[in-house]
Amino acid sequence: MSITILGIESSCDDTSAAVIKDGFLLSNYIANQDVHKAYGGVVPELASRAHQQNIIPVVDQALKKASVSKEEINAVAFTRGPGLLGSLLVGTSFAKSFALAMKIPLVEVNHLQAHILVHFIKQLEKENKQPNFPFLCLLVSGGHTQIVVVKDYLKMEIIGQTIDDAAGEAFDKCAKVIGLPYPGGPVIDKKAKLGNNKAFVFNKPKIKELDYSFSGLKTSFLYFIRDEIKKDNDFVKKNMNDLCASIQYTIIDILMEKLVRASKQTGIKQIAVAGGVSANSGLRDALTHQAKINHWETYIPEFNFTTDNAAMIGITGYYKYQNKEFATQDIAPIARFAY
Numbered sequence: 176m177s178i179t180i181l182g183i184e185s186s187c188d189d190t191s192a193a194v195i196k197d198g199f200l201l202s203n204y205i206a207n208q209d210v211h212k213a214y215g216g217v218v219p220e221l222a223s224r225a226h227q228q229n230i231i232p233v234v235d236q237a238l239k240k241a242s243v244s245k246e247e248i249n250a251v252a253f254t255r256g257p258g259l260l261g262s263l264l265v266g267t268s269f270a271k272s273f274a275l276a277m278k279i280p281l282v283e284v285n286h287l288q289a290h291i292l293v294h295f296i297k298q299l300e301k302e303n304k305q306p307n308f309p310f311l312c313l314l315v316s317g318g319h320t321q322i323v324v325v326k327d328y329l330k331m332e333i334i335g336q337t338i339d340d341a342a343g344e345a346f347d348k349c350a351k352v353i354g355l356p357y358p359g360g361p362v363i364d365k366k367a368k369l370g371n372n373k374a375f376v377f378n379k380p381k382i383k384e385l386d387y388s389f390s391g392l393k394t395s396f397l398y399f400i401r402d403e404i405k406k407d408n409d410f411v412k413k414n415m416n417d418l419c420a421s422i423q424y425t426i427i428d429i430l431m432e433k434l435v436r437a438s439k440q441t442g443i444k445q446i447a448v449a450g451g452v453s454a455n456s457g458l459r460d461a462l463t464h465q466a467k468i469n470h471w472e473t474y475i476p477e478f479n480f481t482t483d484n485a486a487m488i489g490i491t492g493y494y495k496y497q498n499k500e501f502a503t504q505d506i507a508p509i510a511r512f513a514y
């Protein structure tokens with residue numbers, strides 16, 4: 176029997192809906208929220224309101240693009256967490272109502288697990304290369320930085336994670352220090368391509384085992400900029416590209432060092448990346464470089480599957496549906512959600 180899943184994502188500032196049929200992506204519609212740009216970060220209350228405005232048109236578009244009617248959907252999968260509670264509530268309430276009205280099962284999805292499962296989204300007329308189990312996934316987003324052993328579609332173990340800020344947060348906070356807009360990651364990435372990544376050296380943290388820390392780097396970057404501005408008011412303007420290249424180089428170096436160690440410790444050479452920061456061109460290059468040295472098989476998502484999207488919720492829903500892992504109508508979103 177054919178399985179068609181409607182995926183709903185509303186954990187942060189993107190409202191998204193997608194349709195997945197038998198593991199193949201039919202549509203993935205995303206409405207970004209520009210309202211936060213003026214504030215230099217996501218404003219939770221504004222995000223919830225924008226989700227409320229967007230959710231119905233976004234679902235409508237996803238169904239239209241997929242040429243699928245509401246009646247053809249077998250289950251609705253939604254992000255239960257982690258994320259902003261108000262944002263999650265909008266997607267959760269919509270999914271519950273849709274399931275109730277259409278008399279179909281409801282499937283709750285962990286947003287982090289979903290980021291990893293993008294590697295199993297199939298697309299028509301594409302190669303659809305998929306990792307074999309077990310594989311390692313470096314999950315790097317605005318809220319999380321983890322090294323995960325993926326044992327099966329829905330069986331994952333975190334073996335390393337940040338003890339403070341996430342890698343995406345480090346990009347965003349450093350960008351803010353030098354006056355760049357939110358989200359800072361993509362802007363730093365673009366400017367870094369024009370700069371010298373050895374122009375400035377920033378200390379890397381010494382953290383035990385496979386864990387990460389990024390808050391010290393952000394603080395030392397802040398102090399460094401403050402001191403240089405005292406000497407030359409135009410320091411940032413004159414060195415913008417080099418600053419972006421050097422901070423990006425340091426963040427990637429920190430990420431890669433532990434990933435290499437994790438591969439050596441576990442003996443796993445199937446290596447994947449996922450999450451918003453996996454869009455970073457420097458990280459993608461570093462991964463390809465380490466793959467050659469360490470004989471890794473690497474899996475790097477398409478750009479539209481790196482940041483938040485509902486296709487990843489749909490594919491996770493597809494696997495949970497097959498396991499008959501259904502949620503009940505009394506389910507509530509969770510802001511902090513472990514595996």
Ligand code: KG4
Pocket residue numbers: 187315316317318319342343344346347358359360361364450451452453454455456481482483
């Ligand atoms: O996965 P995501 O969309 O949302 C969370 O679940 O957090 O990740 C957003 C994060 C932001 O911190 C953003 O700056 C970062 O991903 N990001 C990037 C790039 N594109 C997005 N960081 C570095 N380079 C990029 N090209």
Ligand code: ZN
Pocket residue numbers: 286290316317450451482483
């Ligand atoms: Zn995310």
